[in-house]
Amino acid sequence: MLHRPNFSLLLVSFLMTLRAASAEPSLEKDLQPFLDAHCMRCHDANVQEGEFRLDVLSKEIGQQDTPFWAEVMERINSGEMPPEDEAIRPTAEESAKIVEWIAARLKEGEAARMARRDRVSYNRLTRDEYVNTVRDLIGVQYDATDPGGLLEDPEWNGFERLGSVLTLSASHIEKYMTAAEVVLSEAYPDQKVEYLEASHRAVELRPNQPHYDRLEKAGLLDKIRYPLTTSGAIFRASNPYRGPDRKFPGAGVYEITYTVCGIMPENGPPPRMQVYEHKLDRVLFEQDIIAPEDNPTTVTFRVHWPAVRNPEIHVINTAAGPRHPRTNAESRIPFITTAHPRAPWQMKITDEQGRPRYPILIIDAISMRGPIVTELEQRRRDEYMPNEAGNMAQVRTGLAAMARRAFRRPLYDGELDRYVQIVESEIEAGESFNDAVKSAMTAILCSKSFLFLAEGDENSDRATLNDWEIASRLSYLLWSTMPDDELFSLAEQGKLRDPMELDRQVERMLADPRGQKFSDSFSAQWLHLRKVGMFPPDKKLYPEYDLHLEKSMVGETQAFFKEVLDQGLTLREFLDSDWTMVNPRLARFYGIDNITKDAFQRVSLDRDTHRGGLLTQASILSLTSDGTRHRPVHRGAWLSEAILGKTPPPPPANIDPIEPNPVDSPKATLRMKLEAHKHDSRCAACHRKIDPLGFAFDHFNAIGKWRTHESVEGTGDDPVVDASGELPDGRKFENSDQFKQLLLDELDTFNETFVEKLATYGLRRTMTFDDHDELREIARAGKENDYRVREIVKAFVLSDLFQKR
Structure with missing residues (x-):
């Protein structure tokens, strides 16, 4: 550089x-x-x-x-x-x-x-952490976000993990009780759950149905397909477990496979397959499908079903396209291929040469198997539950194993007794042996030692963490879940204070698939990505915006962070880069060609795209907008907080909002209207610091689309965008590219901000003046390693600060 x-x-x-x-x-x-x-x-x-x-x-x-x-x-x-x-x-x-x-x-x-911390600090698990921890503890994927699930977590400045914010109320306790009962009912069902596999063609004709004889003679009965030819078209016969001989087994994880084709018009989008569970009102899977009719592809995914009767699965083609008056389902003419003589309904979806006019999703077959329980998950469940009814020695051994893992530490003297007593009292009250044991397990899952990460001792003022606490802090930092067996073993051996061992564990844990949690969760909280879509863009102003694009925007930023982390890249990439991560939907939005695989992939950027780094990604630009127009002040405030580490003071009360431009007035940009603030003595000083940070990105509209003119109400031509600015010391820039160069030339402040955000996330508390020296030491270590993000994470884990309460 x-x-x-x-x-x-x-x-x-x-x-x-x-x-x-x-x-x-x-x-x-x-x-x-x-x-x-x-x-x-x-x-x-x-x-x-x-x-x-x-x-x-x-x-x-x-x-x-x-x-x-x-x-x-x-x-x-x-x-x-x-x-x-x-x-x-x-x-x-x-x-x-x-x-x-x-x-x-x-x-x-x-x-x-x-x-502020007492002798013992208690940090409640977030909703996501609870789900992950229950899964790793007992092998059940609890659906916490479904109606009746756990409450949404509050946040402070974007962070959802702070112990002082994650309080516990009576409603929480009730939710946790219900969650524990649901989890244990799935892990230990009253009746044996049969493992089943089922599959069927998308369309299965029976004798005496129209066209059966004709297609049987032609040998095409097993070639019938179901095309979804319109936007929003639904295939409802998507549940293999149907009929009296295919009863749905029950709650658990299931693997579903579809054999499908996806054909699209020239210069048009591919069909997008959305699998939706109607009873749960939940999208199970989404993917663009590109596969020719003569070479179908398979898509396989896993989902969790709670204890519902037969699922009601719909497949929907959500690709943009018109709705037609007649479809294949309405005509009742079986579909084989667009190459066959065309039926009347088919005239509407293909041209004279049989080429698709619209994105067409074709379903051949469906299969499902489950419920799936891994060997490790089954071993955990068997370890906790006695295999001999009435054997209290086995009860004690099983509950001890569960509690030790659930509490993420050795048990205190006499701590196990209270759970064994629950079993005994439940049996005396007439409960069955298994239900009595599950009552004790419920108590474990509702214990503060499970729901909270505890650090410190009640009987002494201990400033540093012990090895068990380090194991939990590390696992919830990088995996958002409990420590695995290797971390527990190292804690038991007292090896987690060894810098070389900690370095090795960071590398191991980031290489594990669970390391994705760190990239997704930390980037979302640091950059406030939860706010993307908070103000849904006006459909009339931004017709190209949809939920697929919204998810793709967030996905780009999270994939970008992970690429920087995994490839050993530096903080510079966050400020400016000649590459980014896109999927086909985002590539179309950015004007990038030849992206067909529906996954995020690294692409090189030309200067003509006006992208590079985090600051010009659509997620960042849209989260600082209001759904109608871009907001330079909010963009500047976000950059000041997230990148420069400075929270602007609150605005004065009773300041009139910026009104939309009157339709009978000359067109004016939002920047022109903001000039009025410079003439208000209450606003001028702060706006001179904040506004230039936002003006640099005025070439991007409310959803992050590049533009040269600002589209506003009023008379006359749309005004030309002015993205220039002047900083407090009088130096100037003409556009976002020049502004990003200013940031690139001074990384130390960004480095310090990044370290503070990382520490806030990892320590689950705010930073104070008492932490500044140690934060600077971590930042210094990062600078010595050329600001490589992976090395900064390691420096944080190896720091004295990480091992302090």
């Missing part, structure tokens, strides 16, 4: 401005002179306008008297204080600096309160 010292100086100056409020904060130096000059005359011991005194407020801003300091900040921010009739009033820049300073102290106070 060519070094540009002038750009470096620019960004250093800019970032120093952004971070000035948090550098060695001092009330006497930074705040008191302002208060003495503009506030104390009316709010001290002698005069208390509005019965408000400043001189008695705690100097520990953010720690004490927080509501009062927040009111002070808001009054200054709104311009209400000092009053307009004051002879000497601060400038807008002076007020903005004070507001930013107080906001930073309040933020630090909030972080300190959230990070």
